[in-house]
Amino acid sequence: MKTQINNMKTFKFLFAYFLASTLLISCSNDDDNPDPVNEEEVITTVRLTLTGGGSTVVFQSQDLDGDGPDAPVVTMTGSITASTQYAGSVQFLNELESPAENITTEVLEEDDEHQVFYGFSGSAGSTVTYTDMDDDGNPIGVNVSFNSGVASTNNVLTVTLRHEPNKDAAGVSGGDISNAGGETDVAVTFSYDVN
Amino acid sequence: MKQLIIGVVMTISCYGYNQTCTYTFLGELSDFHDGSSIASATIYIKERDKYIVSDFDGKFKIENLCNGSLTLTISHVACETKTVSIDIKGDTSTSITMEHHIEELNEVSVKASMSRTETKTAQETVIKENVLKKYSSLSLGDALKEVSGVSSINTGNAIVKPMINGMHSSRLLILNNNVRLQDQEWGIEHAPNIDINSASQISVIKGSGALAYGGDAIGGVIVINPNRVILKDTLFGKTTLSGQTNGKGLSLSTSLNKYYENGWFANVQGSLRKNGDFNSPDYILSNTGLNSQGFTIRSGKKNFESGFEVFYSYFKNEIGILRASHIGNVQDLVDAINSQEPLFVQDFSYDINSPKQEVTHHLAKALFYKRFKNFGKLNVQYDYQNNQRFEFDVRIGDARNRPALDLNLQTHTVSSDVVLDSKSNYKVKLGLMGRYQNNFANPETGVRRLIPDYDKYDFGIYATTEHQLNDAVTLDGGLRYDFNRIDAKKFYRTSRWEERGYDIDFSDFVIVDLGTQLLTNPVFTYHNFSASTGIKYQINETSYIVGNYSLSSRPPNPSELFSDGLHHSASRVELGELRLNKEVSNRIGASYKYSDTNFNFNLEGFYNRIKDFMYQEPVGIEQTIRGAFPVWNFVQTDSDLYGLDLNTDYNISESLNISNKTSYIIGNDIEKDRPLISIPAFNTRNSLSYTNESWNKFSAALTSEWVFEQTRFPNNNFETFIAATDETVLVDVSTPPDAFNLFHFYSEATFKTSHNTSLNIALSVNNIFDTNYRAYLNRLRYFADDLGRNILLQLQFNY
Numbered sequence: 001m002k003t004q005i006n007n008m009k010t011f012k013f014l015f016a017y018f019l020a021s022t023l024l025i026s027c028s029n030d031d032d033n034p035d036p037v038n039e040e041e042v043i044t045t046v047r048l049t050l051t052g053g054g055s056t057v058v059f060q061s062q063d064l065d066g067d068g069p070d071a072p073v074v075t076m077t078g079s080i081t082a083s084t085q086y087a088g089s090v091q092f093l094n095e096l097e098s099p100a101e102n103i104t105t106e107v108l109e110e111d112d113e114h115q116v117f118y119g120f121s122g123s124a125g126s127t128v129t130y131t132d133m134d135d136d137g138n139p140i141g142v143n144v145s146f147n148s149g150v151a152s153t154n155n156v157l158t159v160t161l162r163h164e165p166n167k168d169a170a171g172v173s174g175g176d177i178s179n180a181g182g183e184t185d186v187a188v189t190f191s192y193d194v195n
Numbered sequence: 196m197k198q199l200i201i202g203v204v205m206t207i208s209c210y211g212y213n214q215t216c217t218y219t220f221l222g223e224l225s226d227f228h229d230g231s232s233i234a235s236a237t238i239y240i241k242e243r244d245k246y247i248v249s250d251f252d253g254k255f256k257i258e259n260l261c262n263g264s265l266t267l268t269i270s271h272v273a274c275e276t277k278t279v280s281i282d283i284k285g286d287t288s289t290s291i292t293m294e295h296h297i298e299e300l301n302e303v304s305v306k307a308s309m310s311r312t313e314t315k316t317a318q319e320t321v322i323k324e325n326v327l328k329k330y331s332s333l334s335l336g337d338a339l340k341e342v343s344g345v346s347s348i349n350t351g352n353a354i355v356k357p358m359i360n361g362m363h364s365s366r367l368l369i370l371n372n373n374v375r376l377q378d379q380e381w382g383i384e385h386a387p388n389i390d391i392n393s394a395s396q397i398s399v400i401k402g403s404g405a406l407a408y409g410g411d412a413i414g415g416v417i418v419i420n421p422n423r424v425i426l427k428d429t430l431f432g433k434t435t436l437s438g439q440t441n442g443k444g445l446s447l448s449t450s451l452n453k454y455y456e457n458g459w460f461a462n463v464q465g466s467l468r469k470n471g472d473f474n475s476p477d478y479i480l481s482n483t484g485l486n487s488q489g490f491t492i493r494s495g496k497k498n499f500e501s502g503f504e505v506f507y508s509y510f511k512n513e514i515g516i517l518r519a520s521h522i523g524n525v526q527d528l529v530d531a532i533n534s535q536e537p538l539f540v541q542d543f544s545y546d547i548n549s550p551k552q553e554v555t556h557h558l559a560k561a562l563f564y565k566r567f568k569n570f571g572k573l574n575v576q577y578d579y580q581n582n583q584r585f586e587f588d589v590r591i592g593d594a595r596n597r598p599a600l601d602l603n604l605q606t607h608t609v610s611s612d613v614v615l616d617s618k619s620n621y622k623v624k625l626g627l628m629g630r631y632q633n634n635f636a637n638p639e640t641g642v643r644r645l646i647p648d649y650d651k652y653d654f655g656i657y658a659t660t661e662h663q664l665n666d667a668v669t670l671d672g673g674l675r676y677d678f679n680r681i682d683a684k685k686f687y688r689t690s691r692w693e694e695r696g697y698d699i700d701f702s703d704f705v706i707v708d709l710g711t712q713l714l715t716n717p718v719f720t721y722h723n724f725s726a727s728t729g730i731k732y733q734i735n736e737t738s739y740i741v742g743n744y745s746l747s748s749r750p751p752n753p754s755e756l757f758s759d760g761l762h763h764s765a766s767r768v769e770l771g772e773l774r775l776n777k778e779v780s781n782r783i784g785a786s787y788k789y790s791d792t793n794f795n796f797n798l799e800g801f802y803n804r805i806k807d808f809m810y811q812e813p814v815g816i817e818q819t820i821r822g823a824f825p826v827w828n829f830v831q832t833d834s835d836l837y838g839l840d841l842n843t844d845y846n847i848s849e850s851l852n853i854s855n856k857t858s859y860i861i862g863n864d865i866e867k868d869r870p871l872i873s874i875p876a877f878n879t880r881n882s883l884s885y886t887n888e889s890w891n892k893f894s895a896a897l898t899s900e901w902v903f904e905q906t907r908f909p910n911n912n913f914e915t916f917i918a919a920t921d922e923t924v925l926v927d928v929s930t931p932p933d934a935f936n937l938f939h940f941y942s943e944a945t946f947k948t949s950h951n952t953s954l955n956i957a958l959s960v961n962n963i964f965d966t967n968y969r970a971y972l973n974r975l976r977y978f979a980d981d982l983g984r985n986i987l988l989q990l991q992f993n994y
Contacts, residue, residue, distance in 0.1 A: 033684060033706070033707065033714060034636075034638065034647070034648045034684050034686075034714075035638045036638070036686055036709060036712060036714070037638040037640070037641065037642065037643050037644060037686070038638070038641060039641060039642070039643060040594055040641035040642075041590060041591060041592065041594055041641065043820055044820065045820075046820060061820060063818075063819055063820045064711065065688050065689075065690040065691070065711070066643075066688070066819065066820075067643075067760050067761045067768060067817075067819055067824075068688040068690040068691050068694075069690050069691055069694035069817055070690045071817070071818035072818055072819065072820050096711075106591055106592040107591075109592065110591055110592070113591070119918050119921075121918075121921040156918075156921075158918030160918070162523075163523070163589065163591065164589070178920075181530075181538040181539060182523075182538075183521060183522050183523035183524075183527055183589065183763075184522070184523030184524040184526060184527050184821055184822065185523055185821065186820055186821060187523075187524055187526065187820075187821055187822035187918065188820060189918060
């Protein structure tokens with residue numbers, strides 16, 4: 001009998017205890033909304049401007065949703081004339097910021113750690129030569145000289161920005177990407193005709 | 196002369212009893228748990244220096260007492276000796292309870308080699324301290340591979356995630372001193388935050404048999420326990436110092452333990468580890484250094500009827516990630532796969548640069564227990580964990596030293612259980628658990644959040660029972676219900692929100708529209724039921740069989756729901772899926788174990804059928820300004836896994852022993868009729884060891900670790916256009932690497948340095964022949980070979 005009473009007491013205590021511990025785990029929901037992330041160093045836009053033969057040609061690849069599902073929008077204004085020397089300069093922008101942030105400035109600040117490569121396919125035989133260099137005398141590739149080659153259609157130009165490439169590797173300073181290593185920050189392709 | 200002294204003492208004693216020494220004391224002894232009488236107990240009456248014995252009903256009588264205090268010391272076979280003080284006021288009677296279940300008090304007399312298992316009928320293996328000490332300068336994941344059927348999924352060699360029967364991350368529960376580790380364990384690149392040196396014993400339970408710990412252990416449970424509390428006045432400790440050639444690493448670990456006979460105890464333990472760049476046989480693995488610091492403090496009082504414990508552990512890891520594995524796009528991945536050597540190799544250094552991880556984990560707990568007569572034991576525990584994870588990427592400009600990922604996860608848990616053990620052959624455990632978790636993703640990183648801010652609420656209730664039917668048969672079973680609610684605030688790019696079709700299915704979640712992005716408030720609730728039952732049949736003295744069935748279910752983790760972005764080292768866009776529902780596993784396991792003095796044999800088999808198994812698979816290609824990337828989605832499928840784990844050892848002679856550990860597992864995607872990804876290949880480990888106790892406990896062992904090539908894998912290869920070479924190439928991310936066979940050597944000896952101090956010296960060589968190899972389950976296998984030869988020297992001083 002006494003044991004039973006003791007058991008009842010114990011049960012009552014435990015029941016009360018469990019009830020209390022359940023109530024303790026109450027929910028507090030604050031309505032503070034998180035701040036959106038101010039995305040930095042994102043490159044949304046690559047713009048290559050070629051000036052020569054009295055005209056200006058602009059290649060642009062713009063991807064305003066970054067790693068999102070939308071593909072970059074590629075545009076070209078102006079037309080390229082055969083056998084013409086163009087002065088080219090490339091710009092990397094973050095257009096998520098307003099006004100747009102010029103990432104090219106950061107690339108140039110750390111120019112020994114960056115290099116832009118230009119690759120061609122098609123029958124035009126276009127070429128690019130570097131006209132700028134970093135403190136070590138290696139090319140950067142932000143400013144180039146572009147030779148259009150012969151008249152042809154459906155040529156493809158690939159612009160690649162590499163971070164921390166090995167600029168001393170074979171062929172890299174001449175613009176050959178094969179041995180460059182490092183990591184790709186930008187790789188865009190433009191299709192063009194030479195008239 | 197002698198008689199005279201005795202006579203005088205007697206006279207004085209008698210005088211002390213006063214004039215009215217005519218009272219009687221009646222005592223009754225009974226068992227604390229079930230109230231049964233305790234017969235034949237010895238009762239020592241201090242005041243009279245006399246022994247009496249309790250009768251068949253547990254009663255005893257002391258006559259001719261005077262008023263005052265009476266001190267009795269009662270002892271009985273298998274009971275804890277108990278001293279009680281009784282206040283005599285006239286004729287007095289009292290009942291006194293005794294404790295029968297002495298094994299639970301962890302007496303020193305218990306043989307040191309005895310292991311505490313967590314379950315009765317599950318496939319459980321215990322790793323003891325003398326084995327764990329070999330891994331003092333390694334990680335938890337390395338040590339667990341001592342168990343047949345346990346492998347690991349690695350990112351390099353410092354991030355080692357344990358894998359039980361092919362399952363890892365969220366499918367395993369890890370308990371550190373009875374606290375479920377909450378350390379962003381969903382990430383395949385997130386190593387468990389446990390200092391191996393703080394563990395005294397580790398139990399590996401395959402499957403979800405241990406329901407008290409959680410109902411979502413689809414793969415298994417890992418239970419890490421600190422030292423047992425000893426009821427004896429003693430002070431001891433140990434200090435371990437080890438050095439290794441590969442990575443030029445040093446590690447130091449020390450612990451000190453103080454125990455009192457009255458139940459008070461205190462333990463402190465600390466460890467430090469530093470490694471520079473590791474090396475493969477042919478080159479330095481640049482930026483793979485490691486810095487790790489940890490300490491634990493534990494104190495409390497342990498008595499039979501009640502007790503408490505407070506525990507705090509701190510662990511910090513700074514881990515360099517192989518520099519060559521940080522790549523920008525698929526072309527870089529193709530270059531890495533095609534190159535025999537990593538594309539970034541520098542001279543050896545202790546520096547850790549980006550990419551790297553910096554993770555700090557705090558764990559604090561307070562535990563209280565009390566026993567109630569004729570009833571059982573109540574445990575109440577509160578624990579708090581704080582996990583701070585920084586990941587640093589290779590960045591430019593001002594952001595160079597800023598983390599790209601900054602997550603802070605805080606977890607509060609209140610748990611409580613009662614063990615009803617008043618019947619000696621029957622035990623019931625009832626428990627409750629409540630948990631609140633908050634994740635904060637710092638926006639200061641300047642990189643979109645990988646995992647959003649969220650609040651998570653969990654509530655669990657369970658009952659387990661254990662029944663010893665007769666000498667041969669033990670049955671157990673359990674039921675559990677879990678409620679989970681996740682309340683997140685996540686920014687989606689509007690384009691992604693629409694591409695996923697969430698604008699149609701989850702339009703209610705949108706709370707703020709910022710034009711190009713949306714702030715959403717996904718709230719999901721899950722109800723999970725789990726159950727387990729098992730039987731153990733002792734065939735004879737040397738062998739038994741175990742059979743068990745378990746049902747477990749796991750809701751999707753934050754990564755499976757919310758992942759959103761480019762994963763650099765994998766060169767793919769990884770996307771979570773809001774439509775995922777829980778996965779449900781039905782697992783059956785059966786084991787046969789034979790053991791005699793010279794031969795041990797343990798065979799474990801299992802079949803695990805998982806409905807709505809969550810995994811990632813490639814679903815398409817997306818164009819970005821970095822080029823084209825494959826997109827990997829979290830999807831669900833029905834799958835099954837089955838396999839066999841074998842563990843044998845045989846003493847050829849008194850000093851020679853051979854042993855074998857083999858495991859084989861198959862995993863299938865039933866819906867797509869193809870193998871599951873990342874399933875360990877057939878592997879077998881064979882050892883030959885020599886022991887000679889008389890040469891300072893000398894032992895030496897040669898081990899072969901043979902891992903076959905995994906021939907069953909899904910084909911996730913894809914094609915990509917490489918502008919540099921103007922061609923389209925196949926990117927082979929699926930084909931597993933070749934088989935490899937590594938040889939390891941381990942030897943040790945223990946020297947007595949004084950009566951109760953000793954020095955253990957261990958020398959080991961891993962990968963003796965400096966073999967080049969890559970492991971299928973290493974996420975960095977595309978970029979570099981695994982570790983080359985490593986010579987370790989370890990000194991352990993016990994005092």
